[in-house]
Every structure is written in C-alpha cells, then in structure tokens.
Amino acid sequence: MGYALLLLAALVTGPLTGPSPALRGILGTGYESVVENGHWWSPLTSVFFVDNAAEVVLALFAAVVVLGQAERLMGGVRTAIAFVVTAVLGAGLGILGQSLGVAGGEFWSRRVSELWSLDPFTPIVGTIMAASFYAGPLWRRRIRVFTISGALVLLLYSGQPSDVYRLIAALVGLGLGAAFRPRPIDLTWRRSSHHETRTLLAAVVGVLAVGPLITIFSGARFGVLAPLGLLLTQDVPAAGDVVDRCLLGDITRQCVHELTLERVGGVGPVLVSLLPLVTLLVAAYGLARGRRFGAWLAIVVNAAMAVLGAWYYGLLPISGQPYVWRWHPLRYWEVALVLVVSVLVPVATAILIAANLRRFPVRSRPGVRRRFALSIVAGFLALASLYVTGGWLLRDRFRPTVTLLDLVTDVPERFIPVGFLRLERLSFLPTDWVTTALYQWVGPAFWIIVIVGAIQGIRSSGSGGGNDQARLRKLLIRGGGGGSLAFMTTWDGNSIWFSPSGTTAIAYRVFNGVAITTTEPVGPIEDGAQAIADFATMCDDNGWVPVFYSLHDHWQPTFAGMGWRSMGIGEETILRPRTWDTRGKKWQDIRSSINRADRAGVRAEWTDYRSLTLLQAVQISEISEQWVQEKELPELDFTLGGLDELRDPAVRLMLAIDADDHVHAVTSWLPSYRDGVVIGWTLDFMRRRPDSMNGVMEFLIAQTAQTMSERPEIEFLSLSAAPLARTGGGAGDERDGSLAARVVNFLGRALEPVYGFQSLLAFKRKFQPEFHPLFMAYPDPVALPTIGLALARAYLPSLSMREAVAFARSLG
Structure with missing residues (x-):
C-alpha cells in the first residue's frame, strides 16, 4: 500500500521536479512548517513525496526491498504501525529539538529553521530497525550497523533537518521493535566471527569514504563533518581573463576569490580531490578480504586525513597559515566542536582498525610493503622533479614568471586535495595547455600510483600470491605427501616456503618468533627429510624457532634422526x-x-x-x-x-x-x-x-x-x-619433563570449557573410527614456553596481551 501511495504522489505532484513550491509548503515538514505555520499534519504527509525523479526511483526501490523485508519479518500490521509511528516521532522529536535550539540561539537550529523536508526514507529506516528484532543474529547486527552508520554519515556530512529526523526515526524504530518483541535485557557483549568483524569494519570505512562525496555533490553543508568534506571539494572557476586581469593590478576581494577558483578548477584538481577517497575504498576491499595490508592502508590514510585536517583548521598549526576564527564568540563552542569532530572521526576509525588488527591475518609477501613505500616515495620524487624541471623550462608561460624557489615551495600543493589550499596564498598560475597539464596532472598521477600499488599490495597475500598458490595446488593435486590435512596449507594467512628443488612446499605462520607449520610437508615423501632440514635452516637465518605441527607417525624417525623432541597434540579420526x-x-x-x-x-x-x-x-x-x-x-x-x-x-x-x-x-x-x-x-x-x-x-x-x-x-x-585432545598414550616423546605436557594440557584445559575439544573427540568416537595420533616436533625444549604462547596466538589471533601474560605465568 505504501509503495502505491508513494508512486501515486510522485506522479501527481511532478515525478521529475517534485511538488511545486506552494504544495511543498503545505506538505513538507520542518521547524517553520510545524512551529510557525501550524502544519501539524506535515510530519506524516512529507514522507509520501520526493524532490526529484532520482529520489522517486530510490524511494520506490527502498520501499519495495526494505519494507517488503520488514513485512516478511514482522507482519503487515506491525510494519504499517512502525511506518506511521517512526514517521511522526522521527520528524516530531526532531522539530521539538530544533525549537529548543532556536529558542536557545543554537547555531545549527537557526541556520536550518527555514528548510522544509520531503523524505520517504525516514519511516523506511525506522521500520527496518523495528523489524531487526525479528531477524537472526547475523542480519540483526548488519541491519543496525549499516542503518545507523549510514544515517550518521548523512547527518555528519550533510546535516539537513531530514538527516536528523532519519536518525531519530532509526532510534524510535529500535524502541518500537523492543516493544513489539520484548525480551529480557541482555547487556552481554556478543562476539562477532572474524569474517563478520572484517565485513563490518570494511563497511564502516567504505561509508566514511563515500561521506565526503555527500558534501562534494550536494548543496547541503550543515553537518558536523562538512569541513572535512569541504577539504576534498573543488569549485568550477569562471572562464575568461581572470589571470591577466587579476595579476596585472586589479587586486580586489572578488579577484582573489576568482583566483582561488581558477586554482582549483579543471579535471586534475577534481581527481586529486576524489582519488584519496578511492584509496580508502581500496582499503575497505582489503579489510573485507582479511588483508593486513588493507588494514594498514586504512589506518595511514585516516591518520593522514586527521593530521591534515587538524593542521588546516588551526588545531595543529605546525606550519603554514592556521585557520582564522571568524565566528561570533557566543558560537565559538559550536564551531570548535565541528572542527574537533572532523578530526576525531578519522582518528577514531584508525584506532578502531588498529585495535582489531589481528582480525586481518592475511599478510602480504615479504617485501611488498617495503616496495609499496619505495614506489610511493620514488613516484613522488619523480613527479616533483618533473614539475620543478618542466616548470623552470616553461617559466615564462606562468603568470607572473616563476622562480625556482616558487616551484619548489609549490610542490606539496600539487599532491594534496585542493580544499586544503583555499586559505593558502596563490603565487602563480599557468597560462597555456602545456603548463596547465603540468600544473594539474602531477597530483592525479601520484594518486594513481598509490592506488595501483595498494591494489597490488592487497592482492599479494602471504602465501605468495597467485603463482605460489598455483604451484602449491599442483603439488596437492599430484598427491605427494601432505597427509589428510594438506588442503589447510591453501588457507589465507599461511606463508608458503618451497624447497630449492621446487618439489616440496611447507605452509607456516610466524608468531612471536616461532614458525609453526600448518601440517607436514606437501610433496614426495622421499624429499621430505631434506626439505625439513632446508626449512629449518631458513628459519634459523630469519631468527625463528621452527616447529612442525600436526604430523603423522611416519615422520617420527625423521625428527628423531635430527635430534628433535616431539609431543602428542591430538588424535585424528579416520x-x-x-x-x-x-x-x-x-x-x-x-x-x-x-x-x-x-x-x-x-x-x-x-x-x-x-x-x-x-x-x-x-x-x-x-x-x-x-x-x-x-x-x-x-x-x-x-x-x-x-x-x-x-x-x-x-x-x-x-x-x-x-x-x-x-x-x-x-x-x-x-x-x-x-x-x-x-x-x-x-x-x-x-x-x-x-x-x-x-x-x-x-x-x-x-x-x-x-x-x-x-x-x-x-x-x-x-x-x-x-x-589439544588425546585418548592417551599418543605419539611423541615427553621425556623432556612435564613442561611439554603442561603446554598442551594448559591450552586444552583453557579452551575446553568453551570449545569442548575432549567432547568433540568423544563425539567422533560414535563413528567407530581409527585413531591416528598427531604430534608436534621442535628442536629445543628451552623454547617450549615461547612455543606454547605462539600456539595460543595461532589458535586465538585476537588473544590480548593480558591473556598472553597470564598464560606465560601459568607455565611457570
């Protein structure tokens, strides 16, 4: 029913341009509409109309998909109630807050008091939030995280009254859903799987990357984070003789404004503004795929945006011209809040990703990060040299004629989003297409190098990338060695070592200086002993302790001949x-x-x-x-x-x-x-x-x-x-004292109440299987405490430092 009303209203009132100004004044809602004009009905009528054809399409799609899903989850009656209640309370409570703000002289409320809202998304957002109480745990969390984060980004970057009403409607929907389906209050923090955590963090970074586009492409710049978005915007300059007229002596305030517009006009500055956002989207993709490189990229880019924002807005006046406060003293706290939040949001994002860094186990191949950094530095130096050299050779084609010092000091401005340059003094401008290309395109070229390098870094997993994965799978399919657990070597997060002959592969992970293999060597059995010795040599060269994990009995003589110790670590059931x-x-x-x-x-x-x-x-x-x-x-x-x-x-x-x-x-x-x-x-x-x-x-x-x-x-x-569960009497030699047994037993006891390894072993007994003991081989008993801690980190990558210290102390 709601879909039909929305479509009918759009067709009647104008599907392309929306309702006429007169009709908008009757149907739209806002502070002026409700408080000053007394249009008490407008919070409900405003949700059935849109501003333009694009909104018609989006609103109908959202209504069909989102409201249809809500109806499936909680029924038609509850969906209709949620739609009406969240529409009325979302706008009503928002207008009430605006009224208090206007009465108290609050800056934002006064600025937007004359804006009228037509927004069908307010009740759609509120309804799906109410329906989230009927969804399973996976989609319940996703609906809430995506909806709240999306509403917050719109509010922070756009800041229109409709954005406020939408967020309030989402919160009202949560309360309404709780009333529809009451449950005991549970304040327990529910963990997410590694996969789900990566998905949510990637979504947050992606949404924040898109946020500045709202400021760039919309006329609404009332949000708290609008300054951050403005740093990435550019305005189209007026054409004509701006350069000649202004630089030949007609220096007026309007002339300075036109020079600024001229500086940031053109395709090149647009790309310099947008490509950093593309870099963040690449990082978000890496986060979703569990790439550690993507996590570090997101951390660095967000931190850089925070530092540049703090510097530009005068919060970190290390160099350059600090931001000049030009607002009324009574509104100083609001301006300060806006600018501080603009800096704190990317900082908080970087901290959040850093706190979950262990959730991203897929490391790049050795040297990838170093090559990426070197390529960035080399690209910057090469393009900067091209700009300075080319500019010096073409110095007569700039107005005024540039000096070498002018070109050198102007280099940083070619590479950062042009929004940062709005308060910087303009020294010169190009006058023909050659100097314009040089002036505008070294920046985009640099960011393209960054993006291409980032994509390569994210695609380069620790297992050696596509070539090494292909080699490994050929060895697996050929079927020489590796045992029944061999396919685990292909998992993301493993590093792959190949023997010099290329016939044997060993998958391993490094924790705390301990290289733990996923299972036994993959390759011909007859080549295994030499491959083990070569792998141990490689580990020694890198300062790692080699540990072979999940080995079957037929490998015992090989390690005994090397003088290594072994201990049972589990039972395989066949x-x-x-x-x-x-x-x-x-x-x-x-x-x-x-x-x-x-x-x-x-x-x-x-x-x-x-x-x-x-x-x-x-x-x-x-x-x-x-x-x-x-x-x-x-x-x-x-x-x-x-x-x-x-x-x-x-x-x-x-x-x-x-x-x-x-x-x-x-x-x-x-x-x-x-x-x-x-x-x-x-x-x-x-x-x-x-x-x-x-x-x-x-x-x-x-x-x-x-x-x-x-x-x-x-x-x-x-x-x-x-x-970490055994039937007893398994393979391995534990004559090195009780420490070896205590390492495995402690891990097994610590995880047993939650993961039930012994219960799992008992479950498998029902199938009357063959039991095949598995053992772990290591070269030095002195390293057992370190090996135990490495195993704990292998199974629990998010193990906290406090938990790790407690584990180490328990081993004595």
Whole structure:
C-alpha cells in the first residue's frame, strides 16, 4: 500500500521536479512548517513525496526491498504501525529539538529553521530497525550497523533537518521493535566471527569514504563533518581573463576569490580531490578480504586525513597559515566542536582498525610493503622533479614568471586535495595547455600510483600470491605427501616456503618468533627429510624457532634422526567408506539420527559454495554467527576453518535441509588427492542451528560416509583432529619433563570449557573410527614456553596481551 501511495504522489505532484513550491509548503515538514505555520499534519504527509525523479526511483526501490523485508519479518500490521509511528516521532522529536535550539540561539537550529523536508526514507529506516528484532543474529547486527552508520554519515556530512529526523526515526524504530518483541535485557557483549568483524569494519570505512562525496555533490553543508568534506571539494572557476586581469593590478576581494577558483578548477584538481577517497575504498576491499595490508592502508590514510585536517583548521598549526576564527564568540563552542569532530572521526576509525588488527591475518609477501613505500616515495620524487624541471623550462608561460624557489615551495600543493589550499596564498598560475597539464596532472598521477600499488599490495597475500598458490595446488593435486590435512596449507594467512628443488612446499605462520607449520610437508615423501632440514635452516637465518605441527607417525624417525623432541597434540579420526556399515548395537545412535531426520523431512545435500542459492548462503552465515555468539572466547583459527574457507571451489559442503529449503546444519569437507583424483575428504567446518533436531551432525557425517561408500576411488574420510585432545598414550616423546605436557594440557584445559575439544573427540568416537595420533616436533625444549604462547596466538589471533601474560605465568 505504501509503495502505491508513494508512486501515486510522485506522479501527481511532478515525478521529475517534485511538488511545486506552494504544495511543498503545505506538505513538507520542518521547524517553520510545524512551529510557525501550524502544519501539524506535515510530519506524516512529507514522507509520501520526493524532490526529484532520482529520489522517486530510490524511494520506490527502498520501499519495495526494505519494507517488503520488514513485512516478511514482522507482519503487515506491525510494519504499517512502525511506518506511521517512526514517521511522526522521527520528524516530531526532531522539530521539538530544533525549537529548543532556536529558542536557545543554537547555531545549527537557526541556520536550518527555514528548510522544509520531503523524505520517504525516514519511516523506511525506522521500520527496518523495528523489524531487526525479528531477524537472526547475523542480519540483526548488519541491519543496525549499516542503518545507523549510514544515517550518521548523512547527518555528519550533510546535516539537513531530514538527516536528523532519519536518525531519530532509526532510534524510535529500535524502541518500537523492543516493544513489539520484548525480551529480557541482555547487556552481554556478543562476539562477532572474524569474517563478520572484517565485513563490518570494511563497511564502516567504505561509508566514511563515500561521506565526503555527500558534501562534494550536494548543496547541503550543515553537518558536523562538512569541513572535512569541504577539504576534498573543488569549485568550477569562471572562464575568461581572470589571470591577466587579476595579476596585472586589479587586486580586489572578488579577484582573489576568482583566483582561488581558477586554482582549483579543471579535471586534475577534481581527481586529486576524489582519488584519496578511492584509496580508502581500496582499503575497505582489503579489510573485507582479511588483508593486513588493507588494514594498514586504512589506518595511514585516516591518520593522514586527521593530521591534515587538524593542521588546516588551526588545531595543529605546525606550519603554514592556521585557520582564522571568524565566528561570533557566543558560537565559538559550536564551531570548535565541528572542527574537533572532523578530526576525531578519522582518528577514531584508525584506532578502531588498529585495535582489531589481528582480525586481518592475511599478510602480504615479504617485501611488498617495503616496495609499496619505495614506489610511493620514488613516484613522488619523480613527479616533483618533473614539475620543478618542466616548470623552470616553461617559466615564462606562468603568470607572473616563476622562480625556482616558487616551484619548489609549490610542490606539496600539487599532491594534496585542493580544499586544503583555499586559505593558502596563490603565487602563480599557468597560462597555456602545456603548463596547465603540468600544473594539474602531477597530483592525479601520484594518486594513481598509490592506488595501483595498494591494489597490488592487497592482492599479494602471504602465501605468495597467485603463482605460489598455483604451484602449491599442483603439488596437492599430484598427491605427494601432505597427509589428510594438506588442503589447510591453501588457507589465507599461511606463508608458503618451497624447497630449492621446487618439489616440496611447507605452509607456516610466524608468531612471536616461532614458525609453526600448518601440517607436514606437501610433496614426495622421499624429499621430505631434506626439505625439513632446508626449512629449518631458513628459519634459523630469519631468527625463528621452527616447529612442525600436526604430523603423522611416519615422520617420527625423521625428527628423531635430527635430534628433535616431539609431543602428542591430538588424535585424528579416520573412517573407511569402503567398509561403512551401521548395523549393530554400537551404531544405535547413528541410526537413530538418520531415522529422526527422515521423520522430520530433513535431507542431506552434497554441494559446494558456488552452487548455493542466495538464501542458503545467508542461512549458513547466520548459523555460523549464532555459533560464535554463544562462545565466551573468540573464533578459533589456524587449523580450524571458518566461513572464508568454505568459498574455495575445491571444498565440498554437506547440508541438512528440510522441505522448505531451511538449512539446519552444515559441514565442509577438504579434498585429498593422488594423481589428480580425490581419494579422501577431511571434515573441517561444523555448524548447526541451536533449534535444529538432535543428532543432526551425526546424520550429516553418516550421510557423507554413505555417499562416499558408493564411490570406489574414495579411500578414507577424516573427521579431522580434535586439537589439544588425546585418548592417551599418543605419539611423541615427553621425556623432556612435564613442561611439554603442561603446554598442551594448559591450552586444552583453557579452551575446553568453551570449545569442548575432549567432547568433540568423544563425539567422533560414535563413528567407530581409527585413531591416528598427531604430534608436534621442535628442536629445543628451552623454547617450549615461547612455543606454547605462539600456539595460543595461532589458535586465538585476537588473544590480548593480558591473556598472553597470564598464560606465560601459568607455565611457570
């Protein structure tokens, strides 16, 4: 109904230009409309009209998608109530606040008191916020973060009354949703998965990058952050004889203004203004992909914007002309607040990303950051030299004629957004197309170098990028070594070392000076001993302690011959599909789970991530997020995959789905190859809905085993290892004293109440598997405390320093 009213109102009142001024005065809302003219109905009528054709399209799209989703979540009646209530209270409370501001002489309220608002987005935002109470934990958080951050950015950069009404409507929607669906107040902080945290941080950086565009392309510049946006704007100069007229003696205030416009006119200055924002968008993409390079790029760019803003606005008058305060003393606090917030927002963004730096495990290849920095410095020096040299050779084509000192001191102004130059003294201007190209395009060229280098840095993962990943996967598919856990070597966050012969690869991660391998070497078994020795030499050259993790028994003689120590760290459980049979009393639990699924209409589906429907992919993300929120510790990493690892085309999923396409549980399986043929699958990701049927995981694993029993090439199913959990008497030599056992036992005890490794091992016993002990090999028992701390950081990258100190103390 709301969609039809909106479309009808737009068609009747003017779909291209919006309502006429007279009709706008009757239907629009605002301080003047309600308080001075008494149009009490306008908060409701204003939400059914728009200003122009673009808003018609956007509003109809938002109404169909957002309100349609809200109606699906909480029903048509609640959606209609939320629409009306948030429209009225959003504008009503905003106008009340404006009235108090006008009465008290508040600067912003007085400036915008005559503005009238037509905004259908106010109740749309409020309605979806109310509906968020009916969404699952994943989309509940996403709806709230994206909606609130978007409303805040519009308010901070644009600052129109409609932006205030929209934010108030969002908050009213939260209260209304709580009233619709009351729940006990829960002030507990709910953790996000690493994937979800990266997504949210990337969204925040992306929204903040787009924010200045609101100031650039809109006429509304009332927001708190409008100064920051203005730093990145440019105005189109008047054409004609501005240079000759002004520089030949006609120096007036208008002339100075025209010279300033001339300085910042043209395509080049526009690009210098916009390309830093593109750099932030590149950084946001890197954040979403878990790239540490993208995180550092976002930190540096935001910090640079804060420093430049502080310098320009006189908050940090290190050099140059500090900002001149020209406002009335009674309004000084408001101006100060505006400028301080303009600086603090990018600072806060940089701090937030830095605080979550461990959430971005994918490091660039060695030397990438150094090469990026060198390319930036070299690009700057080359372009600066080109500008100075070219300008000196063409000095007679500038007005007035430039000196070498003029060109050198003008160099920084060619590379920073032109908004920073508005209060800087203008020394000279170009007069023909050659000098204009030199004057305007060295800056964009520099930022293009930055963006291209940033893209290359983000694409260059620590595993060596596309070439090394291709080499690694060829070794895996060839099937020489690596064991059942070998596919974990392909995960983001690993560094890849290749033997000098190129026949063996070792995946590892470095923590606290300890290089821990993901699993055993990938490559021919006969080359393994030499590869291990060469890898240890490489680690020694870098000052790292080499530690081989998740090794099978057949590697014991190799490390014993090297004089290394070893200790058991877990048990891998193996099923043989060729002999799979669930008959007998000991299989009663498994048969019960299968029968329970049949009665509930739940089926198992073997698929991959690319074949999922959008609804199925969303449900899997939601299931994972619910699982993470139930834990008291962060999501584990290292040899335990998450959502990101599901997306690999080689990985397969087994889903539990009912007749309504409702996903109850999901498992993921990693392939093991021999001569290009998959001969086994290893269980990795396991998640289930809290309200799913009992035994759904047993059902999925049993169905996977049954499916694989029909494929003669499949030799094994590995239920993977239960990390830090053992049946006792496992592989390894712990004669180096109790310290070795205490390292593993402490990690196991610390994580057991939350992650249940022993419970996981007990769960896998139901399938009557073969037990294959796994061990860890290390060269020096003295390094065990450091190795233990490195393992803790491997599994818990977000482990705080306080937790790390407590762990170290517990080892004595």
